[in-house]
Amino acid sequence: MGAGHAHGRLYRAGDSIVHRLPPQCKLVAVVAFTLVVVATDRERFPAFAGYAALLIVVAAVAGIRPPFILRRMTVELPFVLFAVALPFLSPGPRVEVLGVWLSVDGLLAGWNILAKATLGVVASILLAATTEPRILLLGAARLRLPQLMVQIAMFMLRYADVIVEEMRRMKVARESRAFAARNLKQVPVIARSAGALFIRSYERGERVHLAMLSRGYTGTFPVIDDISASRWQWGIAGTLPLTALAILAGSLL
């Protein structure tokens, strides 16, 4: 997880058909697509190429540029390292690749994790890039995500900005006094600033919340604007997982 998580960077404003789809349709589409990907046998290489092509089409339609996606893909780095190590560490029969003896099973396992994780990550990146976080949560609420969790998530998003901003300030303050996190001895310093950060952000949000409660807020934002989806919109969103399913079926023939 790299720095710079402020969610202003996640969403790319736009007016494509992908942007305009109701959030619940996109959510279902992405989850269904990922399920198809995960269920695909690791040796059906052409199917994975087909899935990748599908995501490229979605990205092109939504106007999301490759550099943006590549930058965001760094989140899967730890597992990429694991996947790359697999061919060296796995037991079993070995093949020679470019002069190195590698485990066949390890190669396949590494490929499996790499391919599926990457497709899942890119699908999620596209979802977040075309849907505002608040709207995405409304979509999740429509899909019967428990109200309490939606509420926690709403507060979380509101606090996240405050916290990230405060963290950046405190980091600057620390580093301008020649502090850098180098070893375990510095954990207490980070921990103390974490505690201070917590109280600073809490007190900012607490008063707003009390004022909301006083006006009858009971945990759900009154939804005045409707986000219901038409059958047509479900149809469009459905093309992603359905095409993926068709690709899977095709590869089985």
Next chain:
Amino acid sequence: MHVPDGFFTVPVSVSAAAVAVAGVTVCLRGARKELDDRTAPMAGLVAAFVFAVQMLNFPVAVGTSGHLLGGALAAILVGPYTGVLCIAVVLLVQALFFADGGLTALGVNIGLLGIVTVLVGYGVFRLVTRFAPRSRAAIGIGSFTAALISVPVSALVFTLLYAVGGTSSIEIGTVATAMVGVHTLIGIGEGLITMVAVSTVLAVRPDLVYGARALARPLLLRRADGSPIPADAERAEPRRRTRPVLIGGVVITLLLAGVVGFYASSSPDGLERVAADTGFDTQAKPHDLADSPLGDYGVKGVENERISVGLAGVIGVTITLLAGGGVAWAARRRTEHRRRAGRSAADA
């Protein structure tokens, strides 16, 4: 430790999702008791906070860095049920908005990083603070121990899941060694950060720490001229039903340490053999502690390697628990001693 799509087999992902749904449902019910109007945004803040501190990578060993899991922290700050919900929300948001952790692995992630860390963390916390329910020091120590133990236990459960349904064929011993080793180090960092963060909040806004509710004092009533109104009777402190959580947490911890350790060593020479196969071991240096009784996670003098490693896990956890409990007990003795001294001084 956010598991991506495709890391575990479909059956494991699906069962983990079922467990996660069941766990979250239980927590939704339980959270109603923990949350009131004032603490609802706390849950959101804790979620945001856990999310933020997971970004703080701290170095654990040469070339490796880890981040907080935050389960113990969340449980201590907002209570165990709400704590699980917070972590679940963090993981959901990470999967949806940040592509961190796969959507199909969400069940696995909620189970490992949410349910396991909270259950173990809160169980250990209650166990430690039970011996010194009325001091801040005890809460600090409890926080440290809780976080410290919760991380490697979570890593052990990961290993267990991997044994059942990992998609690669690396021997479980290798995975266990790597996971537990690294996560014990992460646990120390997590313990320190949790302890200091909880203590800081406790010092400034003690009302925000769920785990410190026992510190509240009974009310006084006064008349307009300031003279006290005698209370009817000292209100009995409400006894919370902590025993089930407590015992559950400890049993699970010990069980995991033992059982997983047992399985982990089913290929006793896991990493070593693979390393030898690939020539890695020429670079590896023997660890300084390898000769200590628990070095290399085995107990010397126990013939069966599997039992030995399982035993090492149990012993390790027990020692940590006893150490934490002992310090808390000592702290309690001191406060009680001081209180008694204060009372006799007032009598004189």
Next chain:
Amino acid sequence: MNALRVSGLAYAYPDGTQALFGVDLSLERGERVALLGPNGAGKTTLVLHLNGILTPGAGQVHVGGLEVGPARLREIRRRVGLVFQDPDDQLFMPTVREDVAFGPANLGLRGSELERRVKVALAKVGMAHAADRPPHHLSFGQRRRVAVATVLAMEPEILVLDEPSSNLDPASRRELSEILKNLDVTVLMVTHDLPYALEICERSLILSGGVVVADGPTPEILADGELLTRHRLELPYGFAVPGAQ
């Protein structure tokens, strides 16, 4: 029946700090009462009990005969409108209109009735022209008036204001006092601005050390210099209570 009755209210924060030590007070319907007291007297803590945000450690709060408790929070919060000290805590929606609509929408109103509530409330505070503007583009005095409107839109029976005159320039101060005097609701105004209390409220209470230590007509309370000094309250330099000796 009293509009508001507080009896034996005591409260300690979970850290053990006790803020209220047995508060007794009652308000008649249509009364405007000032709650005076130094910093740290427990004024804000008391206010947070009036609509059930804090739960009493001992004692009760009754609003129009209804005891404040977890089961009736929605009705209590409709009846008791709280205007917080800092309008920026109260205003968080993108436009003034949405902000004023937030309360009545939480009560379940939609469509034309919601629209009417917003319009009436904004007209009462003279801010109808600003309905579509973002709150943070308004002046501080305007923001405070919008904050009052957000509460009025819920048509409360009791309006509770926390330090309504703080940080206002003289013109905004006068505009707000005229608005408050023309409202047809019970008003409880928490303040240490004594002239403002005298201008708006016929009756005053002094809260000090977590208990009510004085209760009477505002001119009498303010004329008792010794009482004021004892509770760290002071009239501004050169200010004399009209009609007092």
